[in-house]
Amino acid sequence: MAPRAIWKGVFKVAEITCPVALYTAASTSERISFHMLNRKTGNRVHRQFVDEVTGKPVEKEDQVKGYDRGDGDYIVLEPEEIAEAIPDSDKVLDVATFLPCGEIDDLYLDRPYYVTPSTPVAAEAFGLIRDAMARRDAAALARTVIFRRMRSILIRPHEAGMVATTLHFDYEVRPAQSAFDDIPKLKIEGEMLELAEHIIRTKAGRFDPKAFDDRYESALAELVKAKIEGRTIKPAKRPEPAKVVNLLDALRQSAKAGQTSGVKSTAKRKPAKAEPRRKAS
Structure with a gap:
């Protein structure tokens, strides 16, 4: 079955417009899923909202969103008020600027989507924009409404199409200092650093997503099959x-193991040219 587009609109670069569609590029739908059951009856159980004071179930039509101002003092937001406050989607990916593909820190990358021309007529304009961006190793920064939220989106050439990645807002990305402040400042040099670099060289390789298996998912699948x-x-x-x-002894043992494991050192080889980031999915 052909994938279903999650968004359709227009990709706009200056006066050039191109109808495009976005498709989910990463999905968890293939993972094993479970239902919650009543152990005694074997029947499925369902979640239910209850009033935390009365303990009685609350019907869907009586459920509203509330913002806590503190001490349980809530501001009630009606669905109609929320709908009016949310910006309407104009269905336009309007490019604000172009920037180098490696300009944005990976911390800001959120969800990837494949971008394709949505009609056969759009293929020429789509190909023109894609190829021009590829030649310049450029990414486009645009904004549009997806799932009722205004999002900033990074668009990069990728094989025959493009990849659009939604970006986290600045307030969503926590400063590194909050995690790194307690790391002691050490100056490591000499044999320890040389051994560490040697280990990295002997284990050099390329990223192959097929080489990584989901051990948790595989274990669950085997458990279900066994049952x-x-x-x-x-x-x-x-x-x-x-x-x-001792850390130094561990480094020496690791370096020695690398020499005897049949792994060829790449120390004297010319470093492989890095793949352009635009080719990363």
């Missing part, structure tokens, strides 16, 4: 706790 077949599944073997050793 269906009436088999008893053996508990996964727990790794033995690592022995605490």
Whole structure:
């Protein structure tokens, strides 16, 4: 079944317009999902909103959003008031500026979407914009309403189409200092740093998403299969706790293991040219 577009509108660059569609690029729909059951009856159970004071169920038509001003003093927001306050979607991806593909910190990247021309007639204009951006290694920064929220969107060429990535707002990204302030400032040099660099060189490789398996999902799938077949599944073997050793000794052992494991060092090789960020999905 062909994927369903989550958004359709116009991609606008200056006076050039192109009808486009956005498709979800990453999905969790293939993961195993469960229902909550009543252990005694085997029937499904459903969530229900109840009044925290009376304990009685609250029907859907009586449920409204409220903003807590403090101490349980709520401002009630009616659905009609929220609908009027939310900006209408003009269905236009209006490019405000172009910037280098690596300009935006990855911390601001949110959800990726594939961008395609939405009609056969739009293919020429779409291809023109995509190829011009690719030649300049440029990304477009645009804004539009998606799922009733105004979002900033980064658009980059990707293979035959483009990828649009919604961006976090500045207030959503926490400052690094809040996490890093307690890290002590150390100056590491000499043999320790050289050994660490050597280990990195001997384990150099390329990113291949197919090489990474979802062990949690695989374990759940095997458990479900075993239950269906009436088999008893053996508990996964727990790794033995690592022995605490001196950091320098650990580096030396790691470097030695890399030399004897058949992994070829890339120390003398010319570094591979990095893939342009626009090709990253």
